[in-house]
Amino acid sequence: xxxxxxxxxxxxxxxxxxxxxxxxxxxxxxxxxxxxxxxxxxxxxxxxxxxxxxxxxxxxxxxxxxxxxxxxxxxxxxxxxxxxxxxxxxxxxxxxxxxxxxxxxxxxxxxxxxxxxxxxxxxxxxxxxxxxxxxxxxxxxxxxxxxxxxxxxxxxxxxxxxxxxxxxxxxxxxxxxxxxxxxxxxxxxxxxxxxxxxxxxxxxxxxxxxxxxxxxxxxxxxxxxxxxxxxxxxxxxxxxxxxxxxxxxxxxxxxxxxxxxxxxxxxxxxxxxxxxxxxxxxxxxxxxxxxxxxxxxxxxxxxxxxxxxxxxxxxxxxxxxxxxxxxxxxxxxxxxxxxxxxxxxxxxxxxxxxxxxxxxxxxxxxxxxxxxxxxxxxxxxxxxxxxxxxxxxxxxxxxxxxxxxxxxxxxxxxxxxxxxxxxxxxxxxxxxxxxxxxxxxxxxxxxxxxxxxxx
Numbered sequence: 001x002x003x004x005x006x007x008x009x010x011x012x013x014x015x016x017x018x019x020x021x022x023x024x025x026x027x028x029x030x031x032x033x034x035x036x037x038x039x040x041x042x043x044x045x046x047x048x049x050x051x052x053x054x055x056x057x058x059x060x061x062x063x064x065x066x067x068x069x070x071x072x073x074x075x076x077x078x079x080x081x082x083x084x085x086x087x088x089x090x091x092x093x094x095x096x097x098x099x100x101x102x103x104x105x106x107x108x109x110x111x112x113x114x115x116x117x118x119x120x121x122x123x124x125x126x127x128x129x130x131x132x133x134x135x136x137x138x139x140x141x142x143x144x145x146x147x148x149x150x151x152x153x154x155x156x157x158x159x160x161x162x163x164x165x166x167x168x169x170x171x172x173x174x175x176x177x178x179x180x181x182x183x184x185x186x187x188x189x190x191x192x193x194x195x196x197x198x199x200x201x202x203x204x205x206x207x208x209x210x211x212x213x214x215x216x217x218x219x220x221x222x223x224x225x226x227x228x229x230x231x232x233x234x235x236x237x238x239x240x241x242x243x244x245x246x247x248x249x250x251x252x253x254x255x256x257x258x259x260x261x262x263x264x265x266x267x268x269x270x271x272x273x274x275x276x277x278x279x280x281x282x283x284x285x286x287x288x289x290x291x292x293x294x295x296x297x298x299x300x301x302x303x304x305x306x307x308x309x310x311x312x313x314x315x316x317x318x319x320x321x322x323x324x325x326x327x328x329x330x331x332x333x334x335x336x337x338x339x340x341x342x343x344x345x346x347x348x349x350x351x352x353x354x355x356x357x358x359x360x361x362x363x364x365x366x367x368x369x370x371x372x373x374x375x376x377x378x379x380x381x382x383x384x385x386x387x388x389x390x391x392x393x394x395x396x397x398x399x400x401x402x403x404x405x406x407x408x409x410x411x412x413x414x415x416x417x418x419x420x421x422x423x424x425x426x427x428x429x430x431x432x433x434x435x436x437x438x439x440x441x442x443x444x445x446x447x448x449x450x451x452x453x454x455x
Contacts, residue, residue, distance in 0.1 A: 002117035003044070005029040007037040007051035007063060008079070017050070020106045026113065034058025038066055046074055048097075048116045050109065053080045053087055061091055068095050073124060075116035079104060122339055140177050142325055143318035144444045146405050147310040151178070158305050159185035164257075166302045167280040169309030172359030175280035176240060178307060183236040188276060191235030194228050199241045206249050208265050211256070217266025229262050229273045236276045242302065243283035243294060250295045257301045277302065312354040312361065317412050319350050322358060326365035336369050342378045343420075349382070350416065352389040411439055 004026050008014040011032065018028045029044050031037035035058050037051065049067060053060035064076050075097040080087065092099065097116045100109055141151065158165060159182045167175045176195065183193040201209050208217075212227030228237060239245075245253065256262050257277065261270045279302045288294035312319070323341065331338055341349065354360050364386070368377050379387055415425045426436040 001025065001027055002047040002113060003027045003029060004113055005031055005037060005040070005044075005046045005049045005051075007031045007034060007049060007055070007060070009033050009052065009055045013052075017104070017109075021050075021110065021113070024106075024110045026110070034060070034063045037063055041067070041071055041074070046071070047120060048113050049074055049076045050113065051076065051078055053078050053091070053099075061087065061094075064091055064094060064096055073120060075120045077109075077112050077116060125340075141174060141181055142321050143315060144321060145315035145318050146402075146408070147315045148318060151307070151309065154307055155181050155185060158182065158307075160187055162276055163304040164277040164279070164302050165305045165307060166285075166299075167278065167307045167309065169280075169282060170311050170357055171282050172357035173309040173311060174358050175282075175309060176238070178309060179236075179238040179240075179278045179280060182278060183238075183276075186236070186276070188235050192232050193236045193238065194232035195238045195240060196228050197240050199244045203246060203249075206245070207252060210249075210253070211262045211264055212267075213265035214267045217264070221266070224264070227262070227264065229256060229275055230271065232275045233273050234275075236278060238278045238280070240280050241282070242279040243281035243285055243288060247293070247295065250298050254295060254298045254301065257298070312357045316350055317409065319354075319361070320346065322361055323349060323365060326362050327369065330366045330369040334366075334370055336372065337375070338369055338372050338377060339375050340377070342376050344379045345377055345382060347416070348379055348386050348389050352386045408439075408443055411436070412443065415440075 004021055006014060006017045006021065006028055008017060009032060014030055014032060018030050021028050029040060029046060031040055034051070034055050037049070038058065041049075049063070051060040051063050060078050060080075064078070067074050067076055076091075076095075078091050078096050078099040079102065080099055081102045089099075097119065098112050100112060141148065141155075143149075143151075155178065165179075165182060167178050169175050179195070180193065183189060196210070198206075208221075208225070208227065210227050210229060212225050212230055213221050215221060215224045239253075256273070259270075260274065261272050263270055285294050285299050289296045289299060312322075323346070327338065327340065330336070349361075356363075364383065368381055372381060374381075411425075411429060414429055415422070422433060422436055422440075426433040429436065431439075
């Protein structure tokens with residue numbers, strides 16, 4: 001429920017407006033002058049200020065300037081007579097939410113207050129989202145789950161070294177993002193990061209792509225070309241889907257690893273290269289070794305350090321952050337105005353298993369934003385598979401997880417199932433509301449001061 005401060009130096013009008021807004025179910029804070037309003041704004045939580053423009057000493061415009069400077073989260077609606085509409089229009093240019101003329105239509109005033117409150121809430125949520133994303137993102141890897149926090153720690157630990165890294169994970173989990181994060185947090189960050197999609201390279205051209213070629217080395221080689229190893233010199237070479245390389249190419253790659261030098265196709269001169277190697281795959285390379293499809297020596301050269309990225313279904317608490325991140329991104333990208341998802345839609349999206357992982361979620365949100373005709377995305381807009389996803393109240397954890405993580409997931413799942421109602425959630429969990437808010441703060445879930453104080 002919004003808290004409204006009504007500022008009016010005519011006592012009868014002040015009482016009338018306060019009574020009308022209270023009857024409409026709003027919480028009202030009266031102020032008989034601009035000076036009183038300024039002094040009370042620092043003492044009581046206020047969402048919307050409704051102020052007369054023409055007041056003695058401190059006018060409505062003066063109050064607007066004060067609010068914008070000291071309380072930017074508060075929306076201001078100005079009340080004006082027909083003779084002062086120009087000043088009200090000027091105030092809107094300076095940041096007022098809206099104005100209303102005398103005699104006041106109380107139904108319209110209540111509507112304006114509710115709209116202003118929703119707008120300020122949306123602005124606050126967007127700001128909080130940006131803060132959360134900054135806190136829970138390393139080079140675009142978004143998440144607050146313990147699995148992602150461990151991933152962040154791994155990146156921070158191994159990035160400053162020169163060790164080769166094998167990044168493993170299902171398709172769509174973000175292996176390329178992890179490679180970028182390692183490079184950008186390394187001592188080679190100012191040097192090139194060269195990415196090679198091994199699947200996309202034709203077998204007959206892959207050697208030329210990796211090592212380069214001399215002019216005339218083969219038909220069509222009209223000029224000398226440097227390969228990816230040379231382009232990545234002093235920097236990082238990322239081989240995506242390295243498990244798809246042929247055995248012959250693996251042998252040449254192994255030699256480049258061991259000797260730290262290459263020869264261009266058609267060349268006879270060894271070229272020294274200083275390259276940090278990162279590889280990624282969604283294949284089981286140990287099985288591929290057993291089946292003779294991958295060189296064991298190359299495997300161990302690559303996996304000095306191994307990073308395993310968890311699938312999205314094992315970190316469902318990250319889904320809300322990802323949804324909000326992609327919603328904000330694609331609203332900007334496609335110039336759309338979508339405020340968010342309904343609670344029911346969020347629950348279905350959170351219950352879906354996401355076999356395509358973050359990539360599937362990203363593409364889904366983009367499609368929903370592009371096709372949305374409403375301010376909020378509801379259940380009916382979701383793809384059929386997600387609409388039919390079962391909203392389970394069960395929580396499953398693999399063996400080896402800590403009691404702390406079990407408590408975290410149970411707490412967040414309870415809060416989600418009860419529609420973010422913290423008072424009800426604290427009762428179900430058998431803890432005080434202050435304790436719940438403290439836990440949520442530790443989990444990185446933002447709460448208001450009033451909630452933390454138990455109000």
